[in-house]
Amino acid sequence: MDRRGFLNQTLLLPIAGLMGRPGASHSRPEARYPDWLTGTGLKPARFEDFESRSIPYPASRRALTTSLTPLPDAQLGAVRAAHLYRRAGFGGNSAEIAAAAALSATAALDALLDNALLDAAHRPPLPANAAAWLTVPPYLGDDPAIQKTQNDLYVRAWFQMQVHWIRRMADPSVMMREKLVLFWMNHFVIAADKVYFPQMIFRYLDYFRGSAWGNFKQMVKDVTIAPAMLSYLDGADSQADSPNENYARELMELFTLGVTDKNGVANYTEQDIKEIAKALTGWTINYEAPAPLPLPAAYADANHNSTLKSPFGATPANYGLKSGNPALPDVIDLLFQQRGSQIAWFICEELYRHFVYQRTDGAAERAVIDDLAALLQGSNWELRPVLRALLSSTHFHDPANLGVQVKSPAEYLVGLVRHLELPLDDFVGGTLDYVCSFEGMELLFPPNVKGWIGYRRWLSTTTLPLRDTVVATNLAVGGQVGDTFDDDQGNHFEPLLLGDAALIQWAKKLPSYHAGFYGFLVQMIGALCANLPSQRVVDNIQAKVTDHTYEWPTLADADRISTLRTLLNEILLLAEYQLA
Amino acid sequence: MNRRDFLRAIPLGLTAAAAPLHARGLSGRAFGASPLLRALTNSAQATDRVLVLINLGGGNDGLNTLIPFEDPLYIQNRARTGFVAPRDRTTLNATLLRPGLALNPQMNAGPAGSTFLDLWRGGRMAIVQNVGYPDPSYSHFRSTDIWNSASDSNIVLSTGWIGRYLDTEFPQYPLDVKPGDDPLAIQIDYSLSPVFQGSQAEMGLAVADPTHYDPGYLYADDPSPDTAHGAELAFVRSLLLQSNVYGNRFQQLFASPPQSRVEYPQDNDLALQLQKVAWCITSGMKTRIYFVSQDGYDTHSQQNSRTRGNGQGELLFRLAEAIATFQADIDRMGIADRVVGMTYSEFGRRVDDNDSLGTDHGTAAPSFIFGNAINGQLYGPNPDLVDLNDNGDLKWKVDFRQLYAAVLGDWFGVSTELRKAILNQPANAQPFGVDFDVNGCPKMQPLFRQPLRAGLGDGHVTQAFFLRGNSPNPFRGETLIRFDLARSEHVTLEVFDSRGAPVRTLMKECLSAGPHQATFRGDGLASGVYFYRLEGETGVQTRKMLYVK
Structure with missing residues (x-):
């Protein structure tokens, strides 16, 4: 098959995710490591650690600058400007790089941050056809024909949200914000196949646009009662007399703490999980709520487990969430109070991995993360000062940090569009979305609650030649990727084009x-x-x-x-x- | 890039990314430096037995695949989608099932099943009923993950069972890939199933058509600087090298267009995938695991099990046609003795059909396993439509990991300890057909006619010259190496280091037929990969082991 045929073929294959149904039962995902790995004494604290441990730590990084003070140079220069645009966004074109190169590190970063304010001018148009699903109640009736129509609408909505997201990643006015949204969506993971209703999924996704560099503690509180999260990790089904521990476990293991702290000391016990699960009861999703805000979270004191709880050995009290009942002592407040330094280190390490370098076992990286964690705690969990310090720092711009990240499929594909200034509308966005799925990154469908592992896992003998074949050779040689195409759900696809005139x-x-x-x-x-x-x-x-x-x-x-x-x-x- | 450049490039290109698990002690990595090492590594694949996994995507309806046509509850629950209508039982039974394949007095494999007739009559088709797992998930994604990772349903594993198996056989992969190597596993597709995910790398290659593989290759041999950037470059380049290696290998193997011995139906995509598998096997490729798939089994509506043309009926016809054609092909190729196939699907479907003439997500379903090496018969009790779970679904009777255990233990000869480790030691992972005994059913015969079994206790006479995987592996202290001899002969069991230099001779003597074992102690050796080679009059086999201080 020739290359064109190949891409046509990929476009004809269904997106793997489009098969969900409401009410599918999910077992509780739990991170555990197979005995065959742990039994040999090669026990990883986390799988990611196991992977990075097998990669030798480059000697050159031992001399790395650890300073978080802003790069002093008056002018960033083109190489560093491009570095900033690749990491804080999805890459820059010639004009953008030239403009940023003339600014200081701080000013160039602030331009990205400030451009992305969510004022009315930057408030995005909603995804195509959003009016048909965003504000409508979930169930329109028991008639199978209506339900079929509704299901088709929702399945299309997933796709429309993906395309909408990809287009925003390529939009210079919001691309840094979308880079953070991608980070948070892979941190506070939900998956569309379980949450199902696009009303909840879009509101969740859009929440991170507003809070991309907001307050981390507030973010944890908001995510805890976000309908999409209540659905994904079963909080909505948690009962006062039998609390579901799914969210409580992931809240600590994946969202705030990690199993152990930076020194390998356990951050929490199974008993802590049980206590916190009790405290989180009372919240559910209101499936009956009318337009224009269907599927809101709802709290009922009657379904709150009002026994005394003592997470982390705190003084026993009827912990709950103030968002539900202001009279209750807030369990998230308690979590941040009891484990503040561990939380700060955990989330700063994640940010560091995502924005600077995947390996954090070197002294230089750990020193930087220590400083970031202190900054985060000192700023009362405000993320903006942390990101601002990190991404304008001498450390971030150290030459040893250039070219050390593996591009995710989204970074690769959106980067192509940005670097080569390719036109991007919904139809071209659809093609990008399909290719992205085939590269192993179907947006809104991370494989499990841990999200995409990323880093070197993005590339294999399968996906790397696919990148070359689908994108590089098509775009470079033939000038376009794909053909005009219509799928059986009524979606239209247009090729990714780099015409001769545009190339010149x-x-x-x-x-x-x-x-x-x-x-x-x-x-x-x-x-x-x-x-x-x-x-x-x-x-x-x-x-x-x-x-x-x-x-x-x-x-x-x-x-x-x-x-x-x-x-x-x-x-x-x-x-x-x-x-x- | 020519071969010379390639070899010269490897130490430069790979050292930065190399050395997993062995920070020291493995300094002398030099692929191809020693002819002995080349010989050792070339023969690392200890068996030429092939497994073809056939994934039925979407959840195949077991009750309309193997039809309990006499069961009144079947007739009642499947009034809209079944083969037997309640009011006209006799007529429909007769007309619809007459061309079907009778499996026993109560079960019929339907009209599609008659395509299997030759395999079935020849005793080369095993059908295992009610395969599932405890605490079932009804999500396509989650349940597919569970089957691929072979995890308990409440545990998330990042690796696949085949990936873990290949990890144990090839602990250095992909860093030790070299020209002339074959992929460890091939999926005929554009993307790779998670079943091949190993701890460090994907252990398989997705290729839609091995006769037309487009490798990435540019500047893969350029040296990488010793920096963090250089380490990532080396990683990307190691992938480019691998795809280049496989691309060149495919070009060499398929220099002239491969021929099939039978006509494959051109409108049957699964059959065309299997045709490519047959090409690979007959080309001399040493790849032992293949993966093909057929989608569309998510029949929530318009299931149409009975008829050709659309719905599940058409899918099953195509499945049967593809398997029968493939088997006929490999029969004529003379390789049928060393190839088995196994179907799996993430779940079966709800016992009670729905209002859309379809069926919703369910639980247990049958699995088909075929090949000359298979003890063909219908295994397990017929579906119990009375004792259902809370959701109205069949209860599983055979854990799918029992089938995996049989494949690993009896087909690939993986030791019991290693097999348990690969399958994460679930409660239900004894190889299917060995100790399986459900609800008073008689003890069954093994799934494989000539199982490769570890140890004497299994009571099976081994019939092959066979060097088993050592256990434990990786190991500290000592490890046990076991092997079987088909006849009395003089053998040498020798250990070599990663450069191919002899380290120790464990045995050099005349031994009787049957199982034997030797202990290898790592005392005084550096951590790293070692090879052990069994050399006798009837064969030579080599395997790798990893010593961790």
Whole structure:
């Protein structure tokens, strides 16, 4: 099958996730490690730790700057600006990088933060067709025909939310916010196949847009009673006399604490889980609520377990959630009071892994995380100062932190759109969404409550050639990915296009377009990759178009197209391009 | 890149990303440096036995696959979707099931099942009834994960059972991939099932068509700097190298278009997937595990079990047609003795059919296992439609991990300890057919005609020259190496280090037929990978073990 046929084929395959149904019963996911791993004495604290432990710690990082003070340089420069745009967003185009390069590290970051304020001007248009599902009650009747229609509508809504999200990731005014949304959605995980109702899923997703760098403690309180979370981790089914422990366990293991603290000391006991599960009872989802706010969370004191609880050995009291009953001492407040330093370290480590480097077992990384954790606690759980310090710091901009992240499928695909300034509407977004799913990242459908493990798991002998085949070779060689296509749910797909005129226009933005070939080639690589490859690789790329190099400055635009496509193909297939 | 460049590049390209599990003691990694090492690693696959997994996606309705047509409760519950209508029982029974495949006096495999007739009559088709697991999940995703990871239903595992199995056989994979290697497992698809996820890497390769595989390859051999960026580059490049290795291998194996010995139906996608599997096996590829799939079993409405053309009926026809064609092909290829296939689906469907002429998510369902090596028969009691669970679903009678245990233990010869470890030691993981004994049913014969069993206690006479996986592995202190001899012969059991240098000779003597064992102590050795080789007059086999100080 040729490449076009290949992509057509992928488009014809159904999204793996589109098969859910309401009321599906789920067992409680629980992280445990197989005996065959732990029984050999190679016991991982977490699976991710096990993975990173097997990777040698690079010696060069021992000399890493650990300073969180802002990079002092008056001007960031293009390389660091591009680094910031890749990490805090989904990559920058020539104009954006040029503008940011002239600013200080702090000013460049603030421009990303400030642009993304959720004022009316930046409030996004809702997903296509949202009016049909966002505000309507979940059940319109028992008639199977109506339910079938409703189900079809919801399944389409999942897809529309995915496309909407991808388009926002590519939007420079909100891309940093969406980068954080992606982070939080993979931290406070829900999955659309279980939550099912798009009314709840979209409100949950949209919540993180408003709170992307808000207050972490408030975020935990809000997530705890978010309808989507009450559904996903069974809080809505938890009864006063038999509390469901699913959320209480994940609240500590995955959302706030981790099993152990940074020194390997257990953060909580099974008894703590039971006590907190009791305290969280009383909340459910109101399936009867009318438009325009269907499926809200609802609290009933009658279903709250009002016994005395003593999580973390605290003085026994009728802990609950103040959001439900203001008279109750709040169990989330207690959690943050009892385990504040552990929570701060845990979440700062996650942020560090996501935005800087996946390995946190080196002294330099741990020192930085220590400082971030102190900052987070000192700012009373406000995230903005932490992110601001980290992403403008001398440490973040240390050359040793360039190109050390593996691009997720979303980073890779949205990055292509941003780097190459490809047009993106809902129909092209649909194509991106499909490709993203095939790369192992179906948005809104993380594999389980731990979310995507990410990092090196994004790439394999399967997904890496798929990236090359589906995207790089199509876009670079043929100028487009996919064909116009309509699926059986009425969704329309358009190819991802890089036409000749657009390619020339893009290349002309590189300052050396009219200068010598070699300088142009290096600039082109620099515009796309975090790190330049070795001299040998650059020479090899040049050798691919050797006939043209001497006459390059004199070539007409039209005569440069095939060379530009060859170069683009070579560069997009580099291992360097897979890294951010 | 030529072969010379490749070999030169590896130490540079891979050292930064290498050395999992063994921070020291394994300094001399040099692939291809020693002819002996090459020989050792080339023969690391100790068996040429092949497993083909056939996934039926969406949840296949077991009750309309194997039909309890005499059961009044079946007739009553399946008034809308069943093979037997309540009011016209005799007529429909006769007309609809006449072309079907009678399995026993109460069960009929329906018209599609008659496609299996040759396999069934030849005793090469095992059908295991009521396969499921405790505390079932009704979510496609979760239940699929449970089957793939072989976990208890309340435990989330990040790895798949095949991935863990291959981890134990190939602890260094993917860092030890070298030119000429074959993929450890192949899925005929665009993306890889989680069943192949190992602890460190995906242990399989998804390839839609091995005769047209498009590898990534550019500059895969460029050295990577010793920085964090360099470590990630080396990782990406190791993947590029692997896909390049496999791409080259496929090109070599399929230089001339492969031929099938039978005509495969061109409109049957599953059959075409199996055709590619047959090409791979007959090409000489040493890959032992294949994965193919057929989707569409999520028949909530318009299930149409009885008829061809659409719905479950058509799916089952295609399944049967694909299996029968594949089996005929490998029969003629002369490789049928070493290939078995097994179907699985995330769940069966609700006993009571729904208002949309379909069925909702259920629990236990039958599994088909076929091949020359299979003791063909209908296993297990017929579905019990009286004693249902709270949700109105069948109770499982055979845990799916018993089938996995039989495959691992009896087909691949994995030791009992290792098998239990791979399957995470669930309560219900004794190999199917060994000790299985339910509700007064007679003790069954094993699923495999010639099981490879560890130890004497199993009471089966081994018939092969066979070096088993050592146990434990990885190991501290000491590990036990077991092997079987088909006849009395003179053998040498020798241990080599990762460079292929001999470390110790454990046995060099004349032994009788039957099982034998030797203990290997790691005292005085560095942590790392070691090979052990059994050499006799009737065969040579080598395996790897990992010593952890």
